[in-house]
Amino acid sequence: xxxxxxxxxxxxxxxxxxxxxxxxxxxxxxxxxxxxxxxxxxxxxxxxxxxxxxxxxxxxxxxxxxxxxxxxxxxxxxxxxxxxxxxxxxxxxxxxxxxxxxxxxxxxxx
Amino acid sequence: xxxxxxxxxxxxxxxxxxxxxxxxxxxxxxxxxxxxxxxxxxxxxxxxxxxxxxxxxxxxxxxxxxxxxxxxxxxxxxxxxxxxxxxxxxxxxxxxxxxxxxxxxxxxxxxxxxxxxx
Numbered sequence: 001x002x003x004x005x006x007x008x009x010x011x012x013x014x015x016x017x018x019x020x021x022x023x024x025x026x027x028x029x030x031x032x033x034x035x036x037x038x039x040x041x042x043x044x045x046x047x048x049x050x051x052x053x054x055x056x057x058x059x060x061x062x063x064x065x066x067x068x069x070x071x072x073x074x075x076x077x078x079x080x081x082x083x084x085x086x087x088x089x090x091x092x093x094x095x096x097x098x099x100x101x102x103x104x105x106x107x108x109x110x
Numbered sequence: 111x112x113x114x115x116x117x118x119x120x121x122x123x124x125x126x127x128x129x130x131x132x133x134x135x136x137x138x139x140x141x142x143x144x145x146x147x148x149x150x151x152x153x154x155x156x157x158x159x160x161x162x163x164x165x166x167x168x169x170x171x172x173x174x175x176x177x178x179x180x181x182x183x184x185x186x187x188x189x190x191x192x193x194x195x196x197x198x199x200x201x202x203x204x205x206x207x208x209x210x211x212x213x214x215x216x217x218x219x220x221x222x223x224x225x226x227x228x
């Protein structure tokens with residue numbers, strides 16, 4: 001699976017959009033970009049995933065660049081409950097094992 | 111949505127004893143489940159892959175005789191920490207993959223089990 005790079009931490013004001021970047025410059029053509037998050041002392045939670053096209057669900061939007069070397073997870077209206085560590089992972093399918101990097105620690109500030 | 115449960119949510123045991131942690135997929139069948147360990151302020155570390163009806167596959171550096179994994183059914187995997195020591199104190203998390211359609215899956219994680227060895 002391709003390696004991903006994320007900023008260590010980010011802050012976001014409550015009510016504003018949180019844009020979390022992820023670099024995956026070595027991603028292969030059959031690898032998806034998956035996003036999970038982990039709220040303190042809980043298990044990780046699936047957010048969204050995509051291959052080429054931008055994706056949106058009730059939690060977030062995923063914007064993937066045309067060359068697929070980077071992506072951005074967007075939480076449109078961040079709330080305090082969105083404070084968590086966000087993991088960006090490139091892998092062929094989530095049937096396979098998920099290897100977590102350090103992720104981005106997002107703090108939503110009142 | 112799919113739910114994965116773990117039992118117990120937290121456990122305290124004495125050094126030298128064994129502890130069993132259960133992982134259940136509540137509304138789907140999972141032929142493969144995974145076990146992770148997470149130390150404070152660190153990311154999740156994959157310990158092993160649990161396959162129903164066969165032996166688990168352990169990641170490098172994980173002692174298979176210490177961390178016994180049994181995947182007895184399509185909805186249950188257990189992790190037994192044998193002869194636990196204080197350094198085994200950690201947050202143990204399991205996950206299970208559910209088919210989503212086509213060739214993709216969603217992996218659902220349990221809420222975790224906090225193990226403290228005294």
